[in-house]
Amino acid sequence: MNYKKGSYRDFVQSQCQSNPCVTGLAEYLGCGSGTASTIVTLDYPRPAPSPLTITEANLAKLIYATSTIHGRILLVENIRPHLISLLGEILDIDPVFFAGHITTDFKDIEIAPPPPSLALFPSQIAERGYLHIHYQQVLDLGSADLFRSSSYSLKSDSNVPRNIRRLPHLSGRQLALARACCSILVKKINGSWICLILVDPAVKTVIETLRSGDRKAYPSMLLHGGFEDFVQLASFASFTSGTTDRSWDKKSMLNNLIHYFRNPPPGFLASEPSILSLGYYPIRIVLADWILYTHLMSRYFKYYEYTLHDIENRLHDSDIIDLQRWRRRSMQSQHKLILLAEFVDYWLLQEADKQPWNLILKDIKHVMSQLEHYNRSLEHMVPVATSMVQLLDSRRWMLEAANVSRLTFIALVFVPLSWVASLFSMSENYSPGQKYFWVYFATALPVLFLVLLLTAVQWNQVAGKLKETAASASQQVRRKNAEVASV
Structure with a gap:
């Protein structure tokens, strides 16, 4: 298909054939307008740049007005389709960059192409020069009583709906994991630099789609x-002198970045900053979230440590499914950290001061080692939990078998009585109150005792005794025949 000069959406659609991973971006650009995005700029070389909130109408004019500054950080929260097209056309941005931020779902391969984070090699992603930091946020949804019959799959209320997964409740609290992404791109325009940072909004509301x-x-x-x-x-x-104020609203990545970028990150040069220096604060924030995520995994492993004493009260079939989900989630998390480590390692050679990034690489390896440890623990926990579920099912089957035995015994008691009653019902003289009614008991009770006696007999032992008696008799007959023959 040949595309003529047109909109940025047409350009993205033309790239779907060569790069199927941008298909999700093409579909997103065809969605509605969405809610308004929040745009904040920080201009340099000011020592402590003040954030300036602007509108989409003034964005193009502001981007081109860069003659009086060295560069600008452009923070965009909750980006919508129209703004992607606008930024893509002005800055001539590779669609793979936007696709890596928009498409983070790991859908089945038969339904949709994989996102860039899975479709491309880590080395390819690193050398393109833009950074996608994927991570998990731990959410508190309140009391677990509100989610007794809720779905496992939830969504965030944003222009780019992120997947939110509801976890088993702990201590009466309902926790969830929300996917998030922070994307960073540096472009040159009119002799200055622009750092575009895309962030997700704070997850204040989660959405459940009912049947x-x-x-x-x-x-x-x-x-x-x-x-x-x-x-x-x-x-x-x-603190006592009142010369410091470290408090800020930590609910959103946008507020966090505005707070930290008041001070220059390590290795930052206002005239020409590197992609790593501009990504220092986002990477540090995300690693702090990963630490909380590993502690959450540790808590759930403690939750799944079953004992035979409380197997009937705690272990359910759904726990096996949850363990499988945790194992798959752990593998995906390790892949996200591998992409981050490869990016840092690729661009580290261009940094004059390598010490901060060597420490970051150590922190990434530390988180990865924790995830690897829990992943191995999952491998051992799944078969153990499966065996316990099978043991619990066996116990239930034995209880059901005992109940069937009781019902069989009751039937043995009442069947002879009902049979004799039906037998004597053929004559009125044997009905209750008549002179021959006593014959019913005289007949039914012996029959009942005979049936119970036959059921109490161990027929296996009787058969064994009969076989022993037959074998003994056969031996005696052979012995007598031998004696007669000898005479």
Whole structure:
């Protein structure tokens, strides 16, 4: 198919044949307008740049007005299709960059092409010069009583709906995992640089799609207020003097980046910053979220450590499915960290000060080792839990067999009585109150005792005794025949 000069959407569609991984982006550009995106700029070389919120109408004019600055960080939260087309046309952005941010679902291969994070090799992603940081956020959805019959699959209420997976409740609290992505791209324009950073909005509401097609919303918030601050804390003296203010709204990645970019990251040069220096704060924030994620995995492994004492109260068939999901989720998480480590390692050679990035690589390896440890634990836990489920099913089967035995015994008691009653019902003289009614008991009770006696007999032992008696008699006959022959 040949495409003529047109919109950015036409350009993306023309790339679907050579790069199927951008198919999800082409579909997204054909969606509705969506809610308005939040756009914030930070201009350099100001030592402490002040964030400026702008509208989409003024975006193109602001991008071209770069003659008085060295460069600009352009933060976009909750990007919508129209803004992707606008930025793609102005900055001439590779569609794979937007596709890596928009398409993060791991759909089945027979349904849709894989996203760029799976379709491309880590080395290919690193050398393209833009960074996608995929991570998991731990959400607190409130009381578990509200989710007794809710679906496992939920969505975020944003222009790019992210997958949210509901986890088994812990201590009466309902937790969930939300996928998120932070994408970074550096472009040159009019002798200046522009760093485009795409972030997801704060997950304040999760959406459940019911079977009827209706949507049900639940409030959500970050577990324990989010990640741990990685910047050195202020001293007590500065706190008492009121010269420091470290408090900020940590609910969204946008607020976090605005807070941290007030100070230049390691290796940052206002005239020509590297992609690693601009990605320092996003990487640090994401690694802090990964640490919380590993602690959550540790908590759930403790939850799944079963004992035979409480097997009937805790272990269910759904737990086997949850364990399989955790194992698959762990493998996906390791892949995301591998992509991040490959990107840092590829661009590290261009950094003058390598110490901060060597520490980051060590932190990435630490998180990966934790995930690998839990993944191996899952491999051992799944067959153990499966065996316990089978043991629980065997116990239930034995209880059901005992109940059947009781019912059989009751039938043995009443069948002879009912048979004799039907036999004597042929004459009125044997009905209750008549002179021959006593004959019913005289006949039914011996028959009942005979039936119970026959059921109590161990027929296997009787058959064995009969075989022994027959064998003994046969031996005696052969012995007598031998004696007669000898005479």
